[in-house]
Amino acid sequence: MTPMRSVSTMLAALLCAATIAGPAAAGHDKSADLILYNTKVWTVDDRKPVAQAVAVRGKRIVKVGANDEVLALKGPGTRVLDLQGRLVLPGFNDSHTHFGNAAEWFFQVPLTDVNDLQLMAERIARVAARVPRGMWITGGDWATSAANAAGKNRQAGFEPLVPDLKTIDAVSPDHPLLFRRFDHVYFANSAALKLARLSPKTPDPAGGHYGRDPVTGELNGMLYGAAGEGLERQLPPMSLQQRMIGARAVAKDLNRVGITSITDIARYPDLSEEKLYPFFVERSATDMRIFQGLRKNGDLTLRVNMLVPIETEKNLVAHKIKPTAGDKWIRLGGLKAYGDSGVMYKPVAGNGLPSEWSYRFPGESAFAQEVLEADRDGYDVGVHIIGDKASHELIEWYADAIRRNPARDRRFRLIHIWHTTPEDIRRAGKLGLIADVQPYHLPREVALVGTTLDDERARSTHAWKSMIDAGIVLNLGSDMPGSYNRLHVSPYNPLDNIYFAVTRTDKTGYPAGGWHPEQKLTVEQAIRAYTLNPAWSSREDKIKGSITEGKLADIVVLSKDILTAAPTDYLKTEVLYTILNGKILDTKEEVQ
Known part of the structure; x- marks a missing residue:
C-alpha cells in the first residue's frame, strides 16, 4: 500500500467509525439510560453551575437539574445511582501526554532512583505482576540518582548496587529480565541467561566479560561492556x-x-x-x-x-x-x-x-x-x-x-x-x-x-x-x-x-x-x-x-x-x- 493510499484509508476509517461511537436512543423512548441523583453536580457551565442530578440517554447528557425533574426521566430500564451527596464533575481532560511512551514504560521497571536490593526486588515484582508471562522486562539506569548525589557531594568510594541473582530470580521467575546500570553495566536474570543460551562455558566477548561467582564460576547475572551490549541487541524490537x-x-x-x-x-x-x-x-x-x-x-x-x-x-x-x-x-x-x-x-x-x-x-x-x-x-x-x-x-x-x-x-x-x-x-x-x-x-x-x-x-x-x-x-x-x-x-x-x-x-x-x-x-x-x-x-x-x-x-x-x-x-x-x-x-x- 502506498503512503498516500494508506493515510487516506486511515482517515476514512476514522470518519466511518464515528457511526459506532455509541448507541442511539431506541425508538421514541424518552426515558434515561442512566440517572445520577442526590449529588452535587459542579457542571463547569456558567449558565447552570450547580445541580442535584444528571440524566443520560445513549451517549448524551439529556437533563441537568433538580432531583425531581431528573428522576422524572426514569423508566423501567434506567439505571439509577443515589450518590449520597458525592461530587460529580465533567470527565478530566489531560492536556499533555506521551501515551506511546507510557505504553512502552509498562514493560519497564523504574530504576533511576534505586540503589537498594530490596527496593529493586519490590519494583520488579510489581511490574512482573502486570506483564504477560514470557515477555521481556527491561529497565534503566539503576543507581543514577545515587551516583549523581555522590558526584555532587564529592563522595569518595561510591559503590553502586550489584544485584543478587537469586533474589531477583525469586521475583521474576516467569520473565526474562535485562537491566542497565547508570554506567552502562548490565544485569540479566536466569530466565534471560537461559533464553540467550549463556552459560559458564560461554567465552567472554572481545570488549567485555560475564560476571562470574569467584568460587563456582557460575554466571552471576552481571554483564560488562560488549557482553551486556550484545544481549541488549538481541532483544526483540517492541512491536x-x-x-x-x-x-x-x-x-x-x-x-x-x-x-x-x-x-x-x-x-x-x-x-x-x-x-x-x-x-x-x-x-x-x-x-x-x-x-x-x-x-x-x-x-x-x-x-x-x-x-x-x-x-x-x-x-x-x-x-x-x-x-x-x-x-x-x-x-x-x-x-x-x-x-x-x-x-x-x-x-x-x-x-x-x-x-x-x-x-x-x-x-x-x-x-x-x-x-x-x-x-x-x-x-x-x-x-x-x-x-x-x-x-x-x-x-x-x-x-x-x-x-x-x-x-x-x-x-x-x-x-x-x-x-x-x-x-x-x-x-x-x-x-x-x-x-x-x-x-x-x-x-x-x-x-x-x-x-x-x-x-x-x-x-x-x-x-x-x-x-x-x-x-x-x-x-x-x-x-x-x-x-x-x-x-x-x-x-x-x-x-x-x-x-x-x-x-x-x-x-x-x-x-x-x-x-x-x-x-x-x-x-x-x-x-x-x-x-x-x-x-x-x-x-x-x-x-x-x-x-x-x-x-x-x-x-x-x-x-x-x-x-x-x-x-x-x-x-x-x-x-x-x-x-x-x-x-x-x-x-x-x-x-x-
Whole structure:
C-alpha cells in the first residue's frame, strides 16, 4: 500500500467509525439510560453551575437539574445511582501526554532512583505482576540518582548496587529480565541467561566479560561492556502488538483516575516514513496506529486529540489531511514543536538545563517560518518552551504569524512555559494564547533550583494565576509518563495535579505556605483547567468539557467534595465512577 493510499484509508476509517461511537436512543423512548441523583453536580457551565442530578440517554447528557425533574426521566430500564451527596464533575481532560511512551514504560521497571536490593526486588515484582508471562522486562539506569548525589557531594568510594541473582530470580521467575546500570553495566536474570543460551562455558566477548561467582564460576547475572551490549541487541524490537498490550493497561490506568480525554503528542506513521530527519525528532510521539488498534478492538476508552510533529506539516497538506481531521474519538488537533532546553536571559544554576535550544530545533529564523506557514495553512501550533528568553521569542513568532496571515480563530499553545516575564504574560494574554502547564513541574523545579533563581524572576516562574488574569487560557496536564531519561515520573492523577496547583507545594507541604503563593489557583480554576479549557483548546467545547444538556456524557464521580475539602484531602479522594460516552467504565486493575 502506498503512503498516500494508506493515510487516506486511515482517515476514512476514522470518519466511518464515528457511526459506532455509541448507541442511539431506541425508538421514541424518552426515558434515561442512566440517572445520577442526590449529588452535587459542579457542571463547569456558567449558565447552570450547580445541580442535584444528571440524566443520560445513549451517549448524551439529556437533563441537568433538580432531583425531581431528573428522576422524572426514569423508566423501567434506567439505571439509577443515589450518590449520597458525592461530587460529580465533567470527565478530566489531560492536556499533555506521551501515551506511546507510557505504553512502552509498562514493560519497564523504574530504576533511576534505586540503589537498594530490596527496593529493586519490590519494583520488579510489581511490574512482573502486570506483564504477560514470557515477555521481556527491561529497565534503566539503576543507581543514577545515587551516583549523581555522590558526584555532587564529592563522595569518595561510591559503590553502586550489584544485584543478587537469586533474589531477583525469586521475583521474576516467569520473565526474562535485562537491566542497565547508570554506567552502562548490565544485569540479566536466569530466565534471560537461559533464553540467550549463556552459560559458564560461554567465552567472554572481545570488549567485555560475564560476571562470574569467584568460587563456582557460575554466571552471576552481571554483564560488562560488549557482553551486556550484545544481549541488549538481541532483544526483540517492541512491536505494535506489544505496544497495544501496554496501551490497554495505560488507558485503564487513566480511566481509573477519571481521565476521559487526552491531548497526546502523536504521529502519522506513514508520514514519518516520508521524512529524512537529522535526529530522532519523533521519539516521544505516539504511533497513531495504537489508538486505531484500541478502537478497532473496542478498547479505546479515551478521546484523543493529537498534536503531530510540525516537521510533517507539508506532508499533511500534500495528503489533504486537514486541520481537525477525524472525529470525537481520534482527531488531529494541531502541530507540535520542541523549542528550548531552558534558554534564559540569565542562566539559572542547579536546574540541570543547558540554556540552549532543543536538538530538534531547526534555528530561530527557520522555525519562525515554520510557524508562519503552518498558521497560513490553518493548523494550530503548540511549542515546548521553558526559558524566559525562549518564551519571549515564541510569543513574537506567534504574533508575527497573526500579523502577516489572514484573520482566523487560532489556538496557539505555550507548552510547559516555566519561566517568562510579566510583560510577556500580558502579551500572550492579548494574543489569546493557551498555556499547557503541568503542576508537578513546580515542586520538581523548586527542589532543583533551590535559592539560585533570583526573586524577580521567581515571581513570574510557573505564574499560573497571572496567566489567567492576563487572559491566557490555562490547561492543566501531566506530561505522562515523565522525562525521557526516566529521572522523573509524572503523576497523572488529576487530583494530585490539582493539589499542586492549589497549594504550590509538594505532597509533604514544602515549601510552607506554597512557593510564591500569590500564584495559587482556586480549586474551581483548577477544575476548569482540567475540563472545559482543554476542550476549548482542541475546539471541542461544544461537545464536551462541561456537564451540559446535549454534550457527550463524559463524567466522573468523586468520593469527596474537593470544592469544600482541605487540599490535603484531594490526595485521599478516590474516583468512584468514570463514565465515558454514557457508559460506566470497568476500571478494575488486571493482574496477569
